[in-house]
Amino acid sequence: MYAVELVNISKSFKSSQNKDFVAVKNLNLSITEGEFFSLLGPSGCGKTTTLRMIAGFELPTSGEVYIQGEPMKQRPPFHRPVNTVFQSYALFPHLNVADNIAFGLEMEKISRSEIRTRVSNALLMVQLEGLENRYPRQLSGGQQQRVALARALVKKPKVLLLDEPLGALDLKLRKEMQLELKHMQQKLGITFIYVTHDQEEALTMSDRIGVMYQGKLLQVGTSREIYEEPQSRFVADFIGESNLLMGRVIEQIGDRGIVLVDEMLLFNIISKNPLPVGEFVTLVIRPEKAVLYLATSDIQGYSGVIEEAVYLGTDTRYLVRLSEQNLITIRQQNLSNHNENNYKPKQSVKVKIIPESIRIIQD
Numbered sequence: 001m002y003a004v005e006l007v008n009i010s011k012s013f014k015s016s017q018n019k020d021f022v023a024v025k026n027l028n029l030s031i032t033e034g035e036f037f038s039l040l041g042p043s044g045c046g047k048t049t050t051l052r053m054i055a056g057f058e059l060p061t062s063g064e065v066y067i068q069g070e071p072m073k074q075r076p077p078f079h080r081p082v083n084t085v086f087q088s089y090a091l092f093p094h095l096n097v098a099d100n101i102a103f104g105l106e107m108e109k110i111s112r113s114e115i116r117t118r119v120s121n122a123l124l125m126v127q128l129e130g131l132e133n134r135y136p137r138q139l140s141g142g143q144q145q146r147v148a149l150a151r152a153l154v155k156k157p158k159v160l161l162l163d164e165p166l167g168a169l170d171l172k173l174r175k176e177m178q179l180e181l182k183h184m185q186q187k188l189g190i191t192f193i194y195v196t197h198d199q200e201e202a203l204t205m206s207d208r209i210g211v212m213y214q215g216k217l218l219q220v221g222t223s224r225e226i227y228e229e230p231q232s233r234f235v236a237d238f239i240g241e242s243n244l245l246m247g248r249v250i251e252q253i254g255d256r257g258i259v260l261v262d263e264m265l266l267f268n269i270i271s272k273n274p275l276p277v278g279e280f281v282t283l284v285i286r287p288e289k290a291v292l293y294l295a296t297s298d299i300q301g302y303s304g305v306i307e308e309a310v311y312l313g314t315d316t317r318y319l320v321r322l323s324e325q326n327l328i329t330i331r332q333q334n335l336s337n338h339n340e341n342n343y344k345p346k347q348s349v350k351v352k353i354i355p356e357s358i359r360i361i362q363d
Contacts, residue, residue: 001069003159003191004031004054009063011049023049025215027063031193036185038194038202041212042238047195050212051161054193056080068158081158087167089148091136097123098132101151108155122150125184142173149184159191166201178204199239203227211235227286233361236284243285243328249275256355259283262323265302268355275360282361287331289357292318292343293350301350304328306343318343320351 011024024046031037039047052058054065056077065072067081077084083104091100098119105115123129126146136144145165152160166174166181182205185192196202202209203223210220211234219231230236233244247261257275259267267283275281293299307327308319311334318330330351343349 001033002030002066003033003035003068004193005029005066005069006050006054007064007066009050009053009060009065011046011053011058012061023215024053024060027215027217029210029217029220031191034189034191036182036192036194036205036207038196038206038209039212040196040199040202040209040239042197045212046215047197047212048163051084051163051193051195054159055082055084055161057084082161083152083155083157083159084161084163085148085152085165087164089136089144089168091144091147091151093136096133096135097128097139097147100136100147101154104151104155118154119150122154125153125188126150141169142177145169145177149181153188153190157190159193160185162192162194164195164197167196174201181205203239211238213238228359230284230359230361233282236282236359236361241287241329241331243283243287243290245283245285245326245328246280247283248280249277252277259360262325264323265326267353267358269358269360270355271360273360276362279362284359284361285328285353285357287317287329289353290328290330291352292320292330292332293352295348295350297350299350299352301352304349304351306345306347306349309343309345316342320349322351 006027006029009024009027010022012020012022015021027050039050041047049058053060056072056075059074072080092103095103101119101122102115105118123132126149128143128146128150131143139147166177169177178201194205206223208220208222209226211218211226213234219226219235226235226239230239236242237244245261247259247267249257250260251258252275255270257269257271259269259281261267269275293301302322304320304322306318307321310317315331315333319327320330321327
């Protein structure tokens with residue numbers, strides 16, 4: 001039994017011109033018990049609408065939402081075994097921390113002694129013990145986020161839905177909260193469904209990721225699968241940074257193929273699947289999978305010229321022209337004992353790309 005299962009879910013809205021706008025299109029997804037699952041995609045891709053359909057704030061135009069095997073149908077949010085944490089926190093400014101956390105329990109007419117015990121446990125869980133009498137205005141952004149989490153978790157939901165909950169925090173605090181959230185989820189064993197447009201955030205926290213674009217679920221997989229084995233140009237371009245080179249397959253023998261790019265660059269490819277000889281494909285090369293060498297080196301590689309070098313602290317980002325039509329980005333770690341890693345614009349270089357690191361997309 002899955003924690004959440006979406007079967008042929010679609011959602012349409014009426015636009016101001018009274019036309020149908022399809023926000024989510026025939027989406028099928030199964031999320032296992034105790035999983036940290038992220039819905040990732042750009043603004044307007046349908047990820048928040050999908051989350052709202054799970055929560056019951058929106059009803060599907062077609063399809064069905066199942067939570068722990070039970071069809072939700074028209075069931076309202078407060079009758080679903082889920083709780084939601086929003087980006088805005090939605091704390092009551094006139095209530096202190098303890099009362100904010102206890103609010104949902106009081107609405108359920110739970111005994112005062114039980115409420116005190118559960119609120120106390122929730123404060124310990126989010127490391128806010130001793131702050132129960134403070135008001136939201138007296139808390140930092142990170143502390144307010146913890147209160148919102150505690151308020152959701154105190155009701156012991158089977159599934160916790162999180163809609164970009166760290167979006168309002170500064171970068172350093174957001175990274176700290178990412179790790180805290182992941183550790184908390186692992187400790188509690190609750191299914192988390194997390195919506196974000198931040199690729200690094202999704203890669204850092206998730207057991208699996210679903211990438212959405214224009215209302216469609218394009219790919220589902222682990223962080224490594226999504227990054228290393230993108231199945232479409234959008235996923236390759238959206239997740240991390242990629243060099244996308246268009247080329248024509250001119251030969252394949254066994255699992256090795258040759259792709260001609262810009263009518264002058266030959267790329268040796270190792271592919272699990274047969275390549276369509278004579279057809280155009282897209283090569284995906286991650287910037288860290290290519291290595292720069294001096295032009296005078298005896299290394300076998302592609303000749304190029306540095307057009308840009310940007311120092312980024314831990315590494316340097318190089319823009320290298322391989323041909324009139326094709327520039328590629330290469331990132332190399334800055335090592336204090338490696339003087340070769342200090343190339344300058346207009347410098348001639350060689351670029352080595354391992355065939356096993358190149359991915360092929362045929363869409």
